[in-house]
Amino acid sequence: MRQDLKNISARVSSIAPFHVMRLLERAKQLESQGHQVIHMEVGEPDFQTPAPIVDAGIAALKGGQTFYTPAPGLPELRQQIAAFYLERYQATVVPERIFVxxxxxxxxxxxxxLTMDAGQEVLLPDPGYPCNKHFIELLSGSARAISIANHPKKKLMPEHIRSHWRNNTCAALVASPANPTGTTYSVQEITDLHLACRENGGVLLLDEIYHGLDYEDNISSACQVSDDIIVVNSFSKYFGMTGWRLGWLVVPETLCEMTNRLMQNIFIAASTPAQYAALSAFQPDTIKVLEQRRRCFQQRRDYLLPQITELGFKPLGTPSGAFYLYADCSDLADNSYSLCETLLEKYHLAITPGADFETTSPEKFVRFAYTTDMDKLKIAVERIRQWKRDTSE
Ligand SMILES: Cc1ncc(COP(=O)(O)O)c(C=O)c1O
Incomplete structure (x- = not known):
């Protein structure tokens, strides 16, 4: 017998759906009707997981590695992540501070x-990665999204932190490179953000998930700046392992014991075969493949950025990393949501409206993900050009 649930928690009911998922569903429908849809909506690399990682995953499964690992992760994987910090960033991070x-x-x-209590507030840049707000609300806190559009750098800056910090604020969370703008934070900017949080008794959380997909001077990790910054990273993007569900967290030494307890209780541990597979992620032959892919993404950015600018979109900030271009489309259309719908329905091009990323001016912005090959990017640009011709007639 079916019984309707009467009590759905208020926390859960405030969680907004992703518009991009609806667009993706519609794009799939159009494809099933025989249309060739160009996908620039979803934030995952179009490359498969590199072969050495896949092989290691298969070998682990065949070798019976199907049991729980220790809660913080395989010791040898934590070692390898620590060695990666030393090699790539000249940062010393002891493996005990790394949680898979x-x-x-x-x-x-x-x-x-680890950082917030119910009723506390976390500062976030607007636009930003939408799930952060929902994580905070699930923990009965509130997210304070601060518009960065008026700042020349289009990033969350120490002055934002100082002017928006309130009694119940406990942290600021930024991503570098950022989703959706692709902007990155220099070592000085990370230091200044960290100091602004510290002087208010709070903590800086830095999401470095797009590290490795950065296209200018050497990108800096918060691990180079201070052991007190909490750093998030993942095997999803640079390592091409979205579906394996594997990432890591670096915490200050004082939080290791509590992080271990939380890991045990919330997750028990991360996926065992995925962890064994990731042991091959840092091998030179894998890194060689990943660096080739990085150059591909850079070529795509270098092609797309001038093209969309010429078409009349105005990128927000300097997209120097990740695989997104976030651009103001208000000179071209009144509403980004209907622009995305028209481009999908009539021109079979899927991009994401600003509504998925920001509350300040969602109707003015769209996000292009260049997670598709150059030939398709060229078709995408041509389709936008055609839409412009059609609408000016
Ligand atoms: C900024 C940012 N952080 C975190 C995530 C979540 O990534 P994961 O697949 O590692 O859980 C994403 C996914 O797109 C992201 O863009």
Whole structure:
């Protein structure tokens, strides 16, 4: 017998759906009707997981590695992540501070659980990664999204932190490179953000999930700045392992014991075969493949950025990392949501409306994900050009 649930928690009912999922569903319908849809909506690399990682995962499964690992993760994987920090960033991070998690999503949930209490507030840039607000609300806190559009750098800056910090504020959370703008924070900017949080008795959380997908000077990790910054990372994007659900969290030494307890209780541990597979992620032959892919993403950005600018979109900030271009489309259309619908329905091009990322001016912005090959990007640009011709007739 079916019984309707009467009590759905208020926390859960305030969680908004992703518009992009609806667009994706519609894009799939159009494809099933025989249309060639160009996908620039979803934030995952179009490359498969590199072969050495897949092989290691298969070998682990065949070798019977199907049991729980220790809660903080396989010791040898934590070692390898620590060695990666030393090699790539010249940052010393002891393995005991590294916790292997179910994706950056798991790391974000742990990081926020460690830092905030019910009723507390976390500062976030607007636009930003939409799930952060929902994680905070699930923990009965509130997210304070601060518009960065008026700042010349289009990033959350120390002055934002100082002017918006209130008695119940406990942390600021930013991503570098950022989703959806692709902007990155320099070592000086991270230091200044960290100091602004510290002087208010709070903590900085830095999401570095798009590290490795950065296209300018060497990107800095918060691990180079201070052991007190909580750092989120993942195997999803640079390592091409979205579906394996594996990430990690770096915490200050004082939080290791509590993080261990949280890991045990919330997740028990991250996926065992995925952790064994990730042991091959840092091998030179894997890194070689990943670096080739990085160059591909850079070529795509270098192609797309001038093209969409010429078409009349105005990118917000300098997109120097990740695989997104977030651009103001208000000179071209009154409403970004209907622009996305028209481009999908009539031109079979899927991009994401600003409503998924911001509350300040969602109707003015769209996000392009260049997670598709150059040939398709060229078709996408041509389709937008055609839409412009059609609408000016
Ligand atoms: C900024 C940011 N953080 C975290 C995540 C979650 O990633 P994961 O697949 O590692 O859980 C995403 C996913 O797109 C993201 O864009």
């Amino acid at each position: 998690t179910p994706g950056a999503s798991g790391a974000l949930l742990l990081a926020l659980s």
